[in-house]
Amino acid sequence: MWAVGPSISIPLFEGDRNEANFSRAESAYVETVAQYRQRVLVAVQEVEDNLSGLRTLSQRAAAQERAVTSAQRAYDIANSRYKEGSISFLDVVDVQRTLLQNQREAVQTLGQRFVTSVLLVKALGGGWQDSPIQQFYPTTKN
Numbered sequence: 001m002w003a004v005g006p007s008i009s010i011p012l013f014e015g016d017r018n019e020a021n022f023s024r025a026e027s028a029y030v031e032t033v034a035q036y037r038q039r040v041l042v043a044v045q046e047v048e049d050n051l052s053g054l055r056t057l058s059q060r061a062a063a064q065e066r067a068v069t070s071a072q073r074a075y076d077i078a079n080s081r082y083k084e085g086s087i088s089f090l091d092v093v094d095v096q097r098t099l100l101q102n103q104r105e106a107v108q109t110l111g112q113r114f115v116t117s118v119l120l121v122k123a124l125g126g127g128w129q130d131s132p133i134q135q136f137y138p139t140t141k142n
Contacts, residue, residue: 043123050120057113064106071099 078095081087 043125046123047120050116050123053116054113054120057109057116061106061109061113064102064109067102068099068106071095071102075099 075092075095075098078087078092082089082092
């Protein structure tokens with residue numbers, strides 16, 4: 001009986017230390033949960049921002065495509081009128097400048113849509129894999 005007594009370890013005098021360890025572990029858990037929630041909220045915000053950006057850029061691209069079509073039509077009319085001799089070449093150049101400006105804005109919007117699409121894929125946690133061709137022909141850096 002005497003041999004069993006000393007082998008039992010009862011933390012009578014370690015009660016405060018155990019409570020402090022428990023409080024520290026609980027605080028670390030609460031902090032970790034708060035950080036996780038913050039990351040989830042940031043990810044959701046990034047996804048929604050990029051979806052909204054794609055919607056806006058899609059509408060802008062449609063409007064710019066209509067502007068390019070109208071400018072192309074105006075250029076065709078101006079060019080045919082120039083060939084008939086009813087307007088000067090300066091008028092044709094002015095219409096062509098408008099056409100080129102509209103085309104440039106359409107291409108810039110397309111580039112912004114590509115960037116926003118990549119950011120959306122990134123926000124969703126996606127990525128790209130190498131194509132089979134790149135696996136057989138790796139690029140080397142010298």
